[in-house]
Amino acid sequence: MAKPKIATTSLAGCFGCHMSILDIDERILELVELVDFDKSPIDDIKEFHHRCAVGLIEGGCANEENVRVLKDFRRHCDILISLGECAILGGIPALRNTIPLQECLDEAYLNGPSVYNPAKTIPNDPEIPLLLNKVYPCHEVVKIDYFLQGCPPRADAIWETLVALLTDKPVDLPYDLIKYD
Amino acid sequence: MPMSQTIDFIIDGVEVSARPGQTILQAADEAGIYIPRLCAHKDLVPHGSCRICTVLVNGRPQSACTQPVAPGIVVQNDIEKLNNVRRNILDMLFVEGNHYCMFCEKSGNCELQALAYRFGIMAPKFPYQFPARDVDASHPDIYIDRNRCILCARCIRASRDLDGKHVFEFVGRGPEKRVAVNAEARLADTDVDVTDKALSICPVGALMRKRQGYADPIGRRRYDHQPIGSDIEAKRSATG
Known part of the structure; x- marks a missing residue:
């Protein structure tokens, strides 16, 4: 029987959660016995090639590209996991949510104390994804099945959750592995 | 504890003896039964505003930090309905x-x-x-x-x-x-x-x-390994 597939992505995140995936250390050898990676920055596969059992989402939705990728994951994955505080809450990028978008752009590109921008342009190339009015937690955009808290979630929490899901066991993390920081 | 006068009642099926004038929360703390709370603090007058410590007293919701004990009351605390x-x-x-x-x-x-x-x-x-x-x-x-x-x-x-x-x-x-x-x-x-x-x-x-941030490293902070309320619950397991 073919191994189940998993996919991962980093939306508006810092890749810290992916570092925590790698932080399972030598168990990564057990993981590749259990699963094949599909779309993921870990193997650099850019698009989905198969239906996936589990999708791990790092980061919230800060722009239209994040929303497109997240909806793509929802279509291709049986189970979606919000991985870390940015996916769950919006995280550090969501600090802009109390400030109007135009003010953020003006501060970043026009008024900031270290800005050198004589043309006074705010980047608007069609290649650059449009920013959303605020940063959205993933579960406010698509249905999310599981949440792994932490900044980043502990490697043990990621490992135990993946193994439980891939072996049809309930996800029941001990107290020590549920942390919001 | 002065035994001049005690008020006996029940929390979650456990018989508890309290002194007159105590609140349900104070009596539960002494008996080693943890009632979750946020605005209540042992050094402060009760405020009764956060409602986390809401318990059922003879079936009626009351905040345990403001409600005085009374003889024979039946208090429900750790039940799914309240925890939700x-x-x-x-x-x-x-x-x-x-x-x-x-x-x-x-x-x-x-x-x-x-x-x-x-x-x-x-x-x-x-x-x-x-x-x-x-x-x-x-x-x-x-x-x-x-x-x-x-x-x-x-x-x-x-x-x-x-x-x-x-x-x-x-x-x-x-x-x-x-x-x-x-x-x-x-x-x-x-x-x-x-x-x-x-x-x-x-x-x-x-x-x-200011300038006190992150003094305790991760793993040595107050709630890293023991859930809040464990200190209160330890009293009960210590006395049996």
Whole structure:
């Protein structure tokens, strides 16, 4: 029987959660016995090639590209996991949510104390994804099945959750592995 | 304990003896039964505002921190119906403020976070509000971060009753309600001091001492390994 597939992505995140995936250390050898990676920055596969059992989402939705990728994951994955505080809450990028978008752009590109921008342009190339009015937690955009808290979630929490899901066991993390920081 | 007069009642099927004048929360604490709470603190007069400590007294919801004990009452505390209400209250507190645990100096020692851990909350069920709240860092040694304030009134009561100062008070109503300081505008213009009980009694990271952040490494903070309330529950397992 073919191994189940998993996919991962980093939306508006810092890749810290992916570092925590790698932080399972030598168990990564057990993981590749259990699963094949599909779309993921870990193997650099850019698009989905198969239906996936589990999708791990790092980061919230800060722009239209994040929303497109997240909806793509929802279509291709049986189970979606919000991985870390940015996916769950919006995280550090969501600090802009109390400030109007135009003010953020003006501060970043026009008024900031270290800005050198004589043309006074705010980047608007069609290649650059449009920013959303605020940063959205993933579960406010698509249905999310599981949440792994932490900044980043502990490697043990990621490992135990993946193994439980891939072996049809309930996800029941001990107290020590549920942390919001 | 002076045995002159005791009031016997039942919490979660356990027979408890209390002294006249005690609240249900105080009697439960002494008996080693943890009733979750946020605004209540053993050194402060009860406020009864957070409703986390709501228990059923003969079937009626009452806040355990304000309700006096009475002979023969039957109190239900650790039941699914109440724990769901508590989860909902915690959820609402999280989405109504801006609680960024990942960079908060209080993380690991925060009572709001610790309660969420105890109740196994993995994500709030309500949409985040992302309210615009301000920070007052005018004082050289202390700051108020209203993003993290849960309006428990502990600082207000501690400043008034323990420090004898009246530095803090609520202003506004509903979503506009916030902790204000007893000065024209700034915390720096009050007579607050770093040694005030009002600071150390804040359950969250709203009222903080400067230059004290992240003093305890991860793994050695108050709630890293033991759920909040474990100290109270240990009394019961110790006495059998």
